[in-house]
Amino acid sequence: MSWISAIIKERWFLMTLLLVNILGTIYGYIWYYYQLIETPWYFLPFVPDSPTASLFFVFVLIGFLLKQQNGLFEALAAASLFKYGIWAVGMNIGGAFIGTPLNIVNYMLIFSHLGMAVQGLLYAPFYRIKMWHACAAALWLFHNEIVDYVFGMMPRYPVLAPYQEIIGYLTFWLSVLSVVLVWRMRKS
Secondary structure, three states: OHHHHHHHOOHHHHHHHHHHHHHHHHHHHHHOHHHHHOOOHHHHHHOOHHHHHHHHHHHHHHHHHHOOOOHHHHHHHHHHHHHHHHHHHHHHHHHHHHOOOOOHHHHHHHHHHHHHHHHHHHOHHHOOOOHHHHHHHHHHHHHHHHHHHOOOOOOOOHHHHHHHHHHHHHHHHHHHHHHHHHHHHOOO
16 A cells, blocks of 8 residues: 555646546536536535535645645545545436436546545545545535535536435535545544
């Protein structure tokens, strides 16, 4: 396991991950385009969940490259990457379970979001997260739940629309799990 720790701290690896996350962030905001043009301006920061999570991680990677870590961005990135990574995997598999066959886009979303969840936790032992950073990340995630499931701004999965209440409930607990997991895995 120490060889993994050595590789993920290498500059070439950080730069590769930075490029992948910049491209993924751009693609993610484009993916949300049609939903964003219909979104009231005051909800805009909270609608594109996955690309915002990867944007937080872009700042974390830049911090690692510059040797200037920021615990707040690390907490926001790790918790949101894990949450939205697992959430998107679950939504795509849930859609298939309901009866919509998986296609190439679904597989791309599953594997890219699984990668998001893994990368957020991969660096957790190096994060310098303080209690207030974790609380701020929790506040961000829980506020996002309200915007998504109370005000109806959640990402659109029409096949799963009849299950929004249970999805909202499970997503709340996924937020709790994400913050607790990142807090437990951080550098103490």
